[in-house]
Amino acid sequence: MKYFVLVGIIGIILAFSSCSHSEAKEYSALKNRLDSLESNAYTPGFGEFMNTIEIHHAKLWFAGTDQNWPLAQYELDEMKETFDDLQKYVKDRPEVKEIPMIDPALKDLGQAIESKDVNRFKPAYTTLTISCNSCHKATNHGFNVITIPTAPPVTDQKFMPAK
Numbered sequence: 001m002k003y004f005v006l007v008g009i010i011g012i013i014l015a016f017s018s019c020s021h022s023e024a025k026e027y028s029a030l031k032n033r034l035d036s037l038e039s040n041a042y043t044p045g046f047g048e049f050m051n052t053i054e055i056h057h058a059k060l061w062f063a064g065t066d067q068n069w070p071l072a073q074y075e076l077d078e079m080k081e082t083f084d085d086l087q088k089y090v091k092d093r094p095e096v097k098e099i100p101m102i103d104p105a106l107k108d109l110g111q112a113i114e115s116k117d118v119n120r121f122k123p124a125y126t127t128l129t130i131s132c133n134s135c136h137k138a139t140n141h142g143f144n145v146i147t148i149p150t151a152p153p154v155t156d157q158k159f160m161p162a163k
């Protein structure tokens with residue numbers, strides 16, 4: 001009887017130890033998988049986010065001056081989202097800390113769009129553009145000079161409100 005109890009206890013111990021052994025194996029396989037996902041995942045660089053922001057910035061001018069307010073709002077929202085993504089995904093660049101300097105200009109432009117007033121929109125847009133350049137100067141990228149666009153960035157999109 002004692003013998004059976006002993007065998008039973010040993011069996012239970014073995015079952016547990018093999019279970020924790022296979023768990024450890026599973027854990028290390030999962031960890032390897034995660035490490036490989038992390039090092040192979042594609043994340044756009046700072047400059048790529050900036051290129052996206054540049055396109056929204058340019059489209060925003062034509063949407064606003066053509067008084068297509070829903071499109072202007074849309075472009076502004078996309079630009080804000082791209083700044084948020086930049087903060088979220090670009091971890092290795094100290095310049096990310098400077099992003100909040102653009103917030104007052106974005107807010108002001110949002111109010112101009114909401115008021116549907118092109119005479120408020122234009123100066124707010126100029127202030128935004130100055131803020132882009134202030135950050136470029138502050139981050140040693142003053143050679144990247146942003147201006148008010150003179151031609152639409154694409155020719156396959158209509159900026160006037162649809163009838």
Ligand code: HEC
Nearest residue numbers: 046047050051054057095098099102132135139141144146
């Ligand atoms: C946080 C500060 C900051 C703000 C705000 C900012 N930029 Fe930049 N921008 C940078 C930095 C830093 C670079 C250089 C990125 C790199 O190293 O690739 C850059 C680069 C660029 C480039 C060059 C991208 C390329 O590869 O040719 C453009 C265009 C640009 N920014 C547009 C804008 C526009 C438009 C705004 C405003 C709506 C803006 N930026 C606001 C910091 C900023």
